[in-house]
Amino acid sequence: RERAERLRAEVLDKGALIDRDAVWELKRQALEQVVRVPLGPGRRAAYDAFRAEEGQALEDHATWYALAEEHGPDWRTWPEPLRDPRSAETARARARLADRVEFHTRLAWLTDGQLRAAQRAAEEAGMPIGIVHDLAVGVHPVGADAWSQQDHFAAGMSVGAPPDAFNARGQDWGLPPWRPDRLAESGHLPYRLLLRALFRYAGALRIDHVMGLFRLWWVPEGSPPTDGTYVRYDAEAMLALLALEASRAGALVIGEDLGTVEPGVRETLQRRGVLGTSVLWFERDWTGDGRPLPPESWREDCLATATTHDLPPTAARLTGEHVDLREKLGLLVKSGADERADAVADTAEWLALLGSLGLLDAPAAGPPGSDEEAEIQGFHRFLLRTPARLVGIWLPDGIGDRRPQNVPGTWDQYPNWRLPVSDPQGRPVPLEELTASPRLGALLAAVRAGLGHSGP
Incomplete structure (x- = not known):
């Protein structure tokens, strides 16, 4: 919280540019706590349905994020086998980084739910x-x-x-x-x-x-x-x-x-x-x-x-x-x-x-x-x-x-x-x-x- 207040003060009081990397780091720490909360039966069913619907595209999305955390954000500089999303080495890395893949999959699901809720709220407000x-x-x-x-x-x-x-x-x-x-x-x-x-x-x-x-x-x-x-x-x-x-x-x-x-x-x-x-x-x-x-x-x-x-x-x-x-x-x-x-x-x-x-x-x-x-x-x-x-x-x-x-x-x-x-x-x-x-x-x-x- 102290870091968040300092970032806010830097922008509002000093007119600084928005430090999006620092903002993401704060959000990531908070989201790590959110994802640790166990899902109840209803939310677990909704999450499983989302994963089934999104399939390979969602798995690739989450895998890239997990690999980027380990090897940097430019996939063109990764070890050669990991540059191919369908390689055996990428499959092994996905299994090894299963916790991080799960984290980013959950974030995609939470984002999906928030976007749906935003549209519902807009419609209910008369827009x-x-x-x-x-x-x-x-x-x-x-x-x-x-x-x-x-x-x-x-x-x-x-x-x-x-x-x-x-x-x-x-x-x-x-x-x-x-x-x-x-x-x-x-x-x-x-x-x-x-x-x-x-x-x-x-x-x-x-x-x-x-x-x-x-x-x-x-x-x-x-x-x-x-x-x-x-x-x-x-x-x-x-x-x-x-x-x-x-x-x-x-x-x-x-x-x-x-x-x-x-x-x-x-x-x-x-x-x-x-x-x-x-x-x-x-x-x-x-x-x-x-x-x-x-x-x-x-x-x-x-x-x-x-x-x-x-x-x-x-x-x-x-x-x-x-x-x-x-x-x-x-x-x-x-x-x-x-x-x-x-x-x-x-x-x-x-x-x-x-x-x-x-x-x-x-x-x-x-x-x-x-x-x-x-x-x-x-x-x-x-x-x-x-x-x-x-x-x-x-x-x-x-x-x-x-x-x-x-x-x-x-x-x-x-x-x-x-x-x-x-x-x-x-x-x-x-x-x-x-x-x-x-x-x-x-x-x-x-x-x-x-x-x-x-x-x-």
Whole structure:
């Protein structure tokens, strides 16, 4: 407990980054105690049923964790026989490490139960969709999936994105791509099992980089993203399986169709009932005068948001701090001065449109960001004017956080996913303060009013 309080103080009092390894070590110690508690007859039966249902995939998952504890997390550096999940040496190691395999199997079962409980609680609270889960574009190159399913992944390759307006150097995400030939040979079994597992807990599923169902940008290991090339997948088969599993679960599907999107992809997804993603800053009349798209011209079959986890928070857009960060990281294409001028013009155009629609309570007399709280509310009022089926709120926008949670194209240059949600001054905000935040409450009230609701 003392160590936990010290970690909490380091983040809340000193603004330190989240030390996820230290947090996991504390959780592991607590979970060791939990797993020692004997299971009663009912829970034992439920646990045995879970193990039987998950079968080999669960055994492989737990075995990788047990071996990683002994040999390190990169299975490519393990003793040669252990790199093969089906070798006799791996079977002997699994038996020798039976207690650790059991520990990680129990953790998977506990996680399964908690995810099911979270969705039930959401539904019982009156949420029509409940929990929206996320399907990432790939897996860790040295993790359990890459070890146990290595025949399905392309060795020496990484998933990324070609150069575009957002990142002129392209992107390398460090994730191994699935081999389309091996997927086809197995009837897309890993993909089917993955979908089935996710929909078990989901009222909706967001698919990261949904264009990857059609083609993925493969980057050879050690090469820059500009040396990559597109590799195609059987989109019809993958979309059919997606539609089947979503229908069985009665769940929505949201595709993140941002960036370089091949012609016809959005239309194909729409026909399959997959919603797209529309981010305010990208919605312009690109075939005409390039001005911000008025709300009535937005597409209907989408999730509309002001920003995402991969983009700057809205407060940073308003103040121009996102340009400062990208300049510091060496991600700008033009000079800092030119980028700042473009950013100011971009934001001013959007605020002018909001003002013309009467969506700003009292338009600020100064530059963008002069009254950022009112302006952020105005952006969300705008989203509610669109015909989009869903509107999303990025939690840091509710308290004026400036720093993005993730900067695509960076690895150790930026502390991705280690930043605590913070206020405009960079002070971390604990959950207790977050739920009581007047600023967040005002934003939610503005959204409720835009929906015609007055209650919580």
